[in-house]
Amino acid sequence: MKYQNILADEPGRKEFLLGNEAVVRGALEAGVDFASTYPGTPSSEIGNVLFYIAKQAGVYFEFSTNEKVAMEVSAAAAASGLRSLVFFKHVGLNVAADAFMTTAYIGTNGGLVILTADDPSMHSSQNEQDNRHYAMLSGMPMIEPSNAQEMKDFIKEAFEISEKLKLPVLFRTTTRVNHVRGIVDYGEMKEKRGKGYFKKDPKRYVPVPENSRRMHKALLEKIEKARELSNSSPLNRVEWNDGEVGIITSGVAYNYVYDVANQLGLKVNILKLAFTHPFPDELVKDFISKHKKIIIAEELEPYLERETRIVAEMNNIDVEIYGKLNGYFPRAYEYNPDVIKDAFEKILGIKVERKAYEPKPVELPARPPVLCPGCPHRATYYAAMMALKQLKIKDAIITTDIGCYTLGIQKPYEMADYLLCMGSSIGTAVGFSKATEQKVIGFVGDSTFFHAAIPGLIDAYHNRANLVYVILDNRTTAMTGHQPHPGLPMDGMGNKAPYVDIEKLVRGIGIDWVRTVDPYDVNETIKVFKEAIQHEGISVIIAKRECALLWDAARRKQGEWWVYEINQDKCTQCGICSDWLACVAIYKDKDDLAPNGKPRVYINNALCDGCGVCATVCPFNAIEKKVIK
Known part of the structure; x- marks a missing residue:
């Protein structure tokens, strides 16, 4: 889509947005004044959109040196009364954690939303840590959307919650939600505040031990106020279907639960949680007390499950709970409908009929990630x-x-x-x-x-x-x-x-x-x-x-292009370019043998970047430049 469409001040307009694009639209509708990040998948597109539209939108945006700096600059802007958004991938929160944790103590004036994009299955990351634990560690409220519309709507609500509680809000997404596409209904644009003003108050903003001790108590009180909000929040909802089995779920897992339950014609009641920290204990208590069986479907760690078990134990509720801790759901990698079906089979004792015709996977050549030609x-x-x-x-x-x-x-x-x-x-x-x-x-x-x-x-x-x-x-x-x-x-x-x-x-x-x-x-x-x-x-x-x-x-824009070709009369098939340099544009044709019995080596002109490194390393001057007109 054209990034300019995200700026359209047209309530009721519908656009087909990427989840990350919906985040930007929601932040703009919330009147965001300030944004910062260090790029990292799966959150990168948020920054890419802001890079192109921030100036026109009247938003200050920066690619900070790292996530800790991004956290600090947005925290200061929020302390000055501006609505601020800081976002990064899940491991980025590790880098920002020092500032992040203290910001919970200090609080905020303008709304401060911290988006952490988790990466189940590690599509582009070194681990798949579950950053819901950071909400518990810091005491911050946490919101978890499950589709593009919720990405837009819920981030607006996150700013409201932040200003109501004077606390930053953790907005936790996952790869499939960041990269989902869906129809998003636009709302009204909130007026921006422009420049803020920082009112000095060292007892609030300078956490020396004397102040910190008081701040911690104040934070605990705010957490209880946040719990009242989570228990009554419309972001959490129950879908009643006259079922005897209850399911508690959140995030992208909700989509799989909903689809599978409908596909199989199951009568189950679903509690979809989106305001997940502080845990809405009263809401969950009421829900589980109406069922004999509770299924908890969530990716990664058993956060919802542990909290639900605590609620059941503390209130002496006799209910069977099925989740990760008793082996019904996997604890690693992202979910899909088949994961939910497998769990339902084990828990509900049903047989899920597989399609009579299961298409066989097409055998394609492996395509591992590689350095680009010319890198x-x-x-x-x-x-x-x-x-x-x-x-x-x-x-x-x-x-x-x-x-x-x-x-x-x-x-x-x-x-x-x-x-x-x-x-x-x-x-x-x-x-x-x-x-x-x-x-x-x-x-x-x-x-x-x-x-x-x-x-x-x-x-x-x-x-x-x-x-x-x-x-x-x-x-x-x-x-x-x-x-x-x-x-x-x-x-x-x-x-x-x-x-x-x-x-x-x-x-x-x-x-x-x-x-x-x-x-x-x-x-x-x-x-x-x-x-x-x-x-x-x-x-x-x-x-x-x-x-x-x-x-x-740059070269294509200037109309310049050249590639390299191998002169077969000079090539000895020594392997320096194909095996040692190993450019992906260079290949051996096993069906075309040279007189020495070795496969001839060629350069794919469609891939060749024209860097000429292969010509430099060839000891026989067999690789020659060819200008493309």
Whole structure:
């Protein structure tokens, strides 16, 4: 859709929106003044939309350096009376947790909504933590939508709840809700407040121990007020169907429960919870007391189940509860209708008739994620691999980080031995350099470097670590959709902005051995890697080359295009381009054998990026440039 449509001040208008687009529309209808994020799937599209429309919408928006900073800037804006939205993926809340937890104590003036996008099944994440626990840990109210319309409507309600309680609200989504598409009815736009005003009150806003002790008691009182709201909230609803069995569910799991129950013609009563923290104990008490069997369907951790069991125990309600804790539902990965059907079969003792005709899955070739054709990271990894080979080093430890370059784990590069989280490449490299005698090389992307690696690099310098640190500067936050970062001359609203020079920053720490290379200049990059590996102390290589996708787009816009082809008369099928560089545009045709009996090697022109790295590494000058007119 056109992002401009999200700005339409037309109550009653219907649009087919992505869940993340609906979040933006809902925030605008709520009168949001301020928004911040660090991009991360499955929440990235929220920021992408705001990047294009924030200026026209009269909203301040920024791609913050990391999630903690995003949390802090939005908290300050909300303290000034502005409605503020901060959003990030689930592991981003780990980064923001320090500020997040204290914000619960301090509270807010303007509404403050914190959207955490969980990722069941880890479609693009290193874990599938259930961030509902953060609501319990912090004491914040929590809202969980289950479709695009609710994404829009419920975030508006979240702002109202936040201002009513003077508390931030956690808005917990999951991948399937973020990326669902559905018809969304527009409501009225609320007038924005523009600039806020911060009224000083150190006893409220400065949590030294004396104040914090009072703040904690006040928070506990707010939690009880929030519980009253959750028990009476229209966001929670019961769907009565004259059934003897009750089902408690929330989020995307509700959709599967509803569909399966209707498909099977089951008479079950469904309690759909959306205001899930504080847990609506009175509502649940009333619901479970009317049933002998309660089924609890929720993804990931048994949060609803544990709370329901507590309610049953505390009120001496004799009811059978079926969930994860007694093995009826899986605790890992996202759900689908089949998961619900399997559970219903076991719990209700029914036989779910499968279709007489079950289409056989089509056998398709595997398509694992790969570095794009022309990706500068491939050239950098090739250079590192060649340098280690030439120096006869077989046991170097490679620490990596989170970004496209994590794909360096794949053969033939195998440039990934250890990964914890954003920015961990340098801290873990320091640890390995101190704990072992092995050579250590760490890799980090430019955006991740700004996000979380700078303190680790300071630690490496201060503690005299012996390692090579490679900053893969492809001039963007590529993996999540090419968002800007502090190393680029553009901010989150598309305005020209001052940028941070990575090499100057590294040298400013005090590190002397710093080299900036163009990874497409493979021979020079191999030479620099060898020097860095042999250097005693910390050495930093900045591999600087624009992301191939951006480079491609710029050339196409200018009407320039070229590819590379293999001259079969010169090619010896040595395998350097196909097996060692391993560009995905290069392939072997097993049905076309050369005189030496080996498959001929070709370049797919439809995939070729024209970077020329393959021509550089070919020792027989068999790869030649072809200009496309």
